[in-house]
Amino acid sequence: MSTQPVLTRPQLRRQLRQARRALSQSQQRDAARDLYRQLAQHPLFRRARHVSLYLANDGEIDPRWLMRAAQRRGKATYLPVLNAWPRTKMVFQRVRRGEALRANRFGIPEPRIDRSRQRPVWALDLVLLPLVGFDEQGGRLGMGGGFYDRSLAYRSRRKTWRKPVLLGLAHECQKVERLAMASWDIPLLGTVSDKRWYLAQA
Numbered sequence: 640m641s642t643q644p645v646l647t648r649p650q651l652r653r654q655l656r657q658a659r660r661a662l663s664q665s666q667q668r669d670a671a672r673d674l675y676r677q678l679a680q681h682p683l684f685r686r687a688r689h690v691s692l693y694l695a696n697d698g699e700i701d702p703r704w705l706m707r708a709a710q711r712r713g714k715a716t717y718l719p720v721l722n723a724w725p726r727t728k729m730v731f732q733r734v735r736r737g738e739a740l741r742a743n744r745f746g747i748p749e750p751r752i753d754r755s756r757q758r759p760v761w762a763l764d765l766v767l768l769p770l771v772g773f774d775e776q777g778g779r780l781g782m783g784g785g786f787y788d789r790s791l792a793y794r795s796r797r798k799t800w801r802k803p804v805l806l807g808l809a810h811e812c813q814k815v816e817r818l819a820m821a822s823w824d825i826p827l828l829g830t831v832s833d834k835r836w837y838l839a840q841a
Contacts, residue, residue, distance in 0.1 A: 651815070652780060655772045658812045659698035667701065670810055670833035675704035677831050683804055684709075687764035691717040691731050691803070694740075696747045697782075699769045700810050700833060710736050717758060719786065720749045729786040731766075732757045760790050763803040768827070770807045777826035777839030778818035779807050791825040804828055811835075 646654065662670070678684050690709050695701035709716050715733055721743050722728040732749075733756040734740075740748035750756075760766070768787055772780035781787060791805070807830035814832065829838035 648780065648819070649783070652771050652783060655780070655813050655815075656697060659700075659771075659810050662698060662810065662812075667698075671695075671701040671704055673833040674700055674702065674808060674831065675708070677833070677836065678705060678806075679708050683765060683806070685712075687714065687804070689715045689717065689758060689763045689765075689803075691719065691760075691763050691766045693719060693767070693769045694748050695769070696745075698810075700808050702767055702808055705767070707736075715758075717763065718749055719790075720752060720757075721745075721786070723752070727785070727789060729790050730757050731760055731763060731790075761793065761802055766803045766805050768805060768807050770809055770813065770830070772813050772815050772818060773807050773809050773827070773830040773837070774815055774818045775837045775839065776817065777829060778820055779824065779827050779830070780815075780818055785823070788823050788825055792823070794825050795823075806831055808832075 684705070692702045692706050693699070695703070706716055717731040718734045719729050720732045722730060732753060734750050738750055740750055743749050768779065770779045770781055805825070805827045807827050809830055809832050811832045811834045814837070820826070826839065829836060
């Protein structure tokens with residue numbers, strides 16, 4: 640009996656990126672709408688006052704509807720911003736409706752750095768993270784840059800720290816049975832896809 644070869648993390652990342660990029664524009668629009676329906680009325684989203692999101696890139700599921708809903712409800716919304724130096728650091732900066740953005744070194748739009756509008760990640764209520772792959776145990780496979788893991792590294796040192804709530808956002812096609820977690824990976828509370836919630840066991 641033949642068995643499927645176990646993919647390395649780079650191989651799995653490549654396969655899952657191809658899967659989400661293969662979605663048509665109409666499938667992406669439907670997924671964004673369905674994601675909004677999954678999350679917009681959930682207590683974790685409704686109660687949060689300081690919410691970090693992201694701008695979709697490379698086939699990621701688009702949380703723009705959630706960002707608009709958050710801003711309409713008076714929540715403070717934040718985007719991750721890459722530091723010029725050190726280049727490995729990411730900060731979270733408040734963004735307002737209609738604000739002009741510029742492309743960072745990866746071509747992803749972000750606000751111009753303004754330290755007066757930045758908030759420490761531990762002072763956010765909810766962080767909605769992009770991902771490449773996820774499992775039902777709170778595992779997340781990112782793009783490989785480690786920006787979120789470095790920003791959230793304090794969570795591995797302080798096991799009782801509960802803020803912010805970490806939720807991955809994904810297309811259903813990005814789900815895998817089990818991800819091998821590296822020592823630096825920060826587990827999520829769960830992942831929300833366009834189809835359903837996957838909350839990790841406590």
